[in-house]
Each structure stands twice: as structure tokens, then as C-alpha cells.
Amino acid sequence: MIDARRGVLFPDRMPQFHRLAPTPAAAELVSWFWIPEWDLPAGAVSRQDVVAYPALNLVISSEGAQLVGPTTKASFRDLTGRGWAVGALLRPAGAAALTAQPAGLRDAEISLSAPALVDAVTAAMAGPERLTRVVEIVSAWLAEQKGVISDADRDANNMAEVLMTDDRVRTAEQAAASLAMSLRTLQRMTHRYVGLPPLMMIRRRRLQEAAQRLRDDPASDLSALAAALGYADHAHLTADFRTVLGMPPTRYRAEQ
Known part of the structure; x- marks a missing residue:
């Protein structure tokens, strides 16, 4: 959910x-x-x-x-x-x-x-x-x-559900495999129905979860949090945070 x-x-x-x-x-x-x-x-x-x-x-x-x-x-x-x-x-x-x-x-x-x-x-x-x-x-x-909802519409709904909720999916390739489709088909589907590439959708989910975890547990270790969410390291999480949220996770945590 x-x-x-x-x-x-x-x-x-x-x-x-x-x-x-x-x-x-x-x-x-x-x-x-x-x-x-x-x-x-x-x-x-x-x-x-x-x-x-x-x-x-x-x-x-x-x-x-x-x-x-x-x-x-x-x-x-x-x-x-x-x-x-x-x-x-x-x-x-x-x-x-x-x-x-x-x-x-x-x-x-x-x-x-x-x-x-x-x-x-x-x-x-x-x-x-x-x-x-x-x-x-x-x-x-x-x-x-x-009006009528097509099979393609339902496939797109399923695609979005996987990209937005499945924590095991951390790359576009993993998402395509989970959905039993080619990477190119997945890319066309997200462009047609959402307007964003699949990797950007996955990154958004991970950033939202990172922010939520920092709110729920302000004492969270950032390196451990980055590893739990599939980031290469603390610096990668910080760069993503700064790019999308406009601030590093340390500042966001302090502002809660």
C-alpha cells in the first residue's frame, strides 16, 4: 500500500x-x-x-x-x-x-x-x-x-505499482524483469503513461522513504540508511537528496 x-x-x-x-x-x-x-x-x-x-x-x-x-x-x-x-x-x-x-x-x-x-x-x-x-x-x-480501460492501461497500472512500492526493485533492469518485459518496453510505457523514465520513478520512491525514515527516527545513521535503501554510499544518498529536495539529509533532519 x-x-x-x-x-x-x-x-x-x-x-x-x-x-x-x-x-x-x-x-x-x-x-x-x-x-x-x-x-x-x-x-x-x-x-x-x-x-x-x-x-x-x-x-x-x-x-x-x-x-x-x-x-x-x-x-x-x-x-x-x-x-x-x-x-x-x-x-x-x-x-x-x-x-x-x-x-x-x-x-x-x-x-x-x-x-x-x-x-x-x-x-x-x-x-x-x-x-x-x-x-x-x-x-x-x-x-x-x-470510458473503456484497456489491457495496456492495466499493464501500465501494474508497472507504476511495482516502481512506486516494490522496495526490492532498485534498477530499471530489475523492474523490467519483475514485469516480464524488455527494458525498452518499460521505458516506452513510463514515457507514455507517466512522463518520467523508470529510474527516476525508482529514485523518487527511495528519496521519499529516506525522508520518512529521517522523520520517524532522527537518530538514524545516514550510512546505514543509504545501504538499506540501495545507495552505493552515504555520499550518493546526500547527492540525490540535495538535487531533488534542495538540501542535504543532515539539514532536513535538523529542520524536523
């Missing part, structure tokens, strides 16, 4: 946060829904730092709907005032319903023309049982956009 909080770098700074499963109609399209709500004092700013999962997200707020592409580095969003967002972490089959070129959205986002969806979600968030209703609304909308 993928941990929804793993990519949040400073969980204690998060506003009210909900994680919900999709309806059965969208189970092959969405990993989970994430719904933050916040109500901050005037002038206050809450910065949310995230090292996102290697996937696309559908994000809906009262201002509109966006398709957010996969990221290559940690990102942040500053929250102010009062508000909410409804996000869906898309599985590859779900991403394919909204774009044929996820690589073109790398470190970018686009607006989606879905006024009826935005209006329905906005109304639901103001009413009773808001969380259940928005999940039902967005799940039904995505299922309608997708």
Missing part, C-alpha cells in the same frame, strides 16, 4: 488533511483522493513542501481544475486565508484519460475546461457529507472521461 503522507516533507505543518479511496468505478483510475482544508489567521502563510509521487494529479478548487504533471524536484505551495482543494493522484490509466503526452507536463500544469465539474465540487464542499460527495462526483467524472 502506498503511504499518502510519505511525500509530505513536513507533515506537522499540514492543514486539515483527508485521504480517501475512490469509488469502485474509478478504482483503476485513481490511487487516492487527497483533500486539504485550511483556515489561517489574516497575514499567516503556511508553506507546504512536497516531494511528489511520480504521477499526475487532477486538482480542483473553487478557481478551476488543473492537470498537474510529474515533478522532477521538490515543490511547495503557500496557503493563505481560507480554502480547500480536491486532488486525485492519478493512476496511469486515469492520466491517459486526460492527456496523451504526460512528458509535456513535466514540472508544469495546465487548466482543464470542466466548469460543470468545478461547480459540482464547489457546491459539494459547502454541503453536508462533503468529502463523500466530492469523491463520488470526481470518480464518476473521471470514469466518464476514460
